[in-house]
Amino acid sequence: MNDSLRALRFIYGYPLRYRREIITATVIMFIGLLGNIAVPLLTRYAIDIGVLGGKSGSLLVTSVGVLAAGIATTALLHYGKRMRFNVASKAVNDLREDMVRKMMHLGPADVAEASGGRALTRLISDAVSVRGLTNGGLLELANQLLVMLAMLVTALIIDPRTTLLACIPMVFVVIGNFTVQLRLQRAFIELKSQFTKLLAGVGESLANINVVKSYGREADASDRLNKVNEAHTTRDGQMKRTYSRWEAVLNVIGGLPTPIALWAGGNAVLDGTSTVGDLVAVVALVMMFQMSVHMLAMHVNGAFRSVVTAQRLLRVMDARSVLATGEGSTDVPAVGGIHASGIVVDVAGRRILDRAEFRVEPGEAVLLTGPTGSGKSTLLHVLARLRDPEAGSVTYDGVDARTYASEALRRRIVCLPQRQWIFEGTLEENVRFARPEATRQETADAVEAAGLSHIPLDRRFGASTLDLSAGERQRIGLARVLLVDPDILLLDNPTANLDAQTEAALLETVLRVRRGRTLVIASQQPAVAGYVDRTVSLASSEPSAGATATLAGATSADGGKES
Template sequence: MVAVALMLRRYNARVRPSYRAARTRLGDLSALITDRLAGVRVVQGFAREAQEEARVSALGRDLYAAGVQAVTIRNRTFPLVRFVSNFGNVLMLGGGVWLITQGQFTLGGLLAYRGYGRYFFGPIDDLVNINDLLQRAEASGRRIFQVLDASETVQERPGARALPTPVRGEIVFEDVTFGYDPARPVLRGLTLRVAAGERVALLGASGAGKSTLIGLLTRTYDPQGGRVTLDGLDVRDLTLASLRRAAAVMQQDTFLFHDTVLENVRYARPEASAQEVQAALEVAGAAEFVAALPQGLETMVGERGVRLSGGQRQRLAIARVLLAQPAALLLDEPTSAVDAESEALIVAALSRLMRGRTALIVTHRLSLARVADRVAVLEGGRIVEEGPPDVLRARGGRYAALEQAATLEAADD
């Protein structure tokens, strides 16, 4: 038993890195295949099938090599381990026969002793197999626990409280400084106040920090300086559930689950009735096209909503947000990926959705900025221009320049 234990210890030290390498290669291969299948149209569009096939084959060979290495170590070690463990049978029989010849033991006693030996050595063989399974499980579990044990960048503070109801929706960014790399801040001492029920559009170049403001309000990350408040309460003092129920985000990349229209719309509020869903679809301007679908509300939308157009997906997302009944609505480029006709329908639906709610609108499209009560233009991590659209247009500053550029672009089209 001591010899077997020492051999298994040496085997574990040698085989563990091989099993880990095999699991790493399997993860790399699975990630590559999943990624390329999701972007198969891009692969086809640039005729990159052969190159992608070569990459998959190379990772497959690496996985095969790592697996063969682990099996080789196993097949070299296990026969020797079993030989050593079964050598006890030889010692048992040889010693028993010698004792019988010396008159110190009986044949019946040896047979009984041999029978008990089977019960002893059988579990040792089982332990050898179980040990190998444990090494494989350790390699897989290690990758799983790397994810499970990863520290959360944003956590609720001890004693965090729920946002008091009713929520008015007043949003304030007070001298906020933030950078994904703290040494290179995206926002530099930014201050912005959004009154309850006010619609504010955020304009600016890519990387100016517009979407970052939405992430700070919903606590996707926390600022390095200053604070963000909702109804006068620091969002870091609130429970994440109550904060994110009160401030709903609508992303530019609308995600729909592989489920029915009904279940996708009421994902935000599962207890909502079919009648409430229908009312939300009416406000979102989606009721007509949903009624035309083969099974209406029970139509499967496909993975990520692949069976619907971009405009249809956006309108379903509007209905989903509407059903959640948030006090503050956070729109992150909701019309950036749709055509002009769909944009007009979506803007009309969003205008109905924003009625009576606080809205923070991140956009490059001026169609949404024009329906806002106020526009804030960001540049270099600060607000460089702020005011109602009509006032900024007359002032002839950055907002006016953006409108003029949009007008020229439309004329060229």
């Protein structure tokens, strides 16, 4: 129960950021819904005074009144809904912004662990649910309850006996709806999970379509998705059939109030204890009450689904950030030396680095090598403070890295990933991504220094463009680095998938534009060793023992020698 309440507080916290607008919209819609009650009351007056009393003027007045009430109700509901739609859009955007910001502080494996590897669905389908709960859910549930109470009180004032008799079946309908929603909540969780797998599977297959085609596995990929789709469809059908059966039973029970009101109210008219106008008004109010109970069930359903969605989102929001804090000094002096001491990193329950020690002197070029999975990339991320270790520390020229704000460090230390992100836009836009305030001339100089002068600055690329070679992609990444002009450059396997000639050309370019920078290259390519001052090896234990990585060398945790 506490988890559900926390989930609801979290998810409704987004629309309630705009408390004034949402309260105003809710009040306006409440007044609009109350306007519906005016119609039965005016009809009652028209029948008893206008028709039975023979006053045609009263009929005209009440007819105009019914028209005015309808127009006012429609206008108020339209305006209230429009305000809610605006708030819903803002709330969805806020949630997505917070989710992206949170994911930016998680490592790739941490995102996968926190969200089941389905971060995209959290940002798309789950985030969109905020729109639905802003326009319905608990907010509309509260409105419906208040309107139902007003209807009930009004009907009780007109004819208490008939109203009470008519409401007896509705008690069972309300209890039944809550029971059904509780039973279906677990099925909805399972259904949501299956939909997530389906969406992720489609995305994975499309992203790797060339690999699928290369091995002629189109049929297998399609069959795998079909199985997930069939399981999703089967479970969805079971849930809908269960809900449909219960809904049919509850609708039969829920249909009893109107005939009960007609029978009891009609007898009251025959007995002379009530008027025809009273009968019509009570029957109309009872029918409206029935419709409100139906709407109430829908909003209760929305509230239950909100809990499930919020719990899924909270798994991401509650995940521990790879950076302990974003605070720190934004004034970062020029740096050159790095010393990592006792570094311990765990990812998804797996020990990646175990008490690793690593030192690079200012202006030194070091090759960091080791087998796949030994933690080379993870160590670079720690050195650049893209993530903080579970234990140990990193210092820059003797100053703890956590002294500085992580964003401010990006001007001094850049870690170039193995695969460069090329987005839709020109070459200039792609390079200036690293420093948007750079001038066109500065961008052109960086492009030329990186060896890309053969590509015009205004050449446009598509997202994940395939018309660039692997070497050109790496050079675009290098141009970004040169535009930032950091003191320390960390390269993660920059020559992967390059032929020997392209590898040599890229490394020569790196050395040419290095200009005394401290350089650390993580790579398994033996040829890289010829371009650096020294080599440090990472040793990895057997996976079955829990993969841990330590640095071989004089500073290694297990006392190996520097190569």
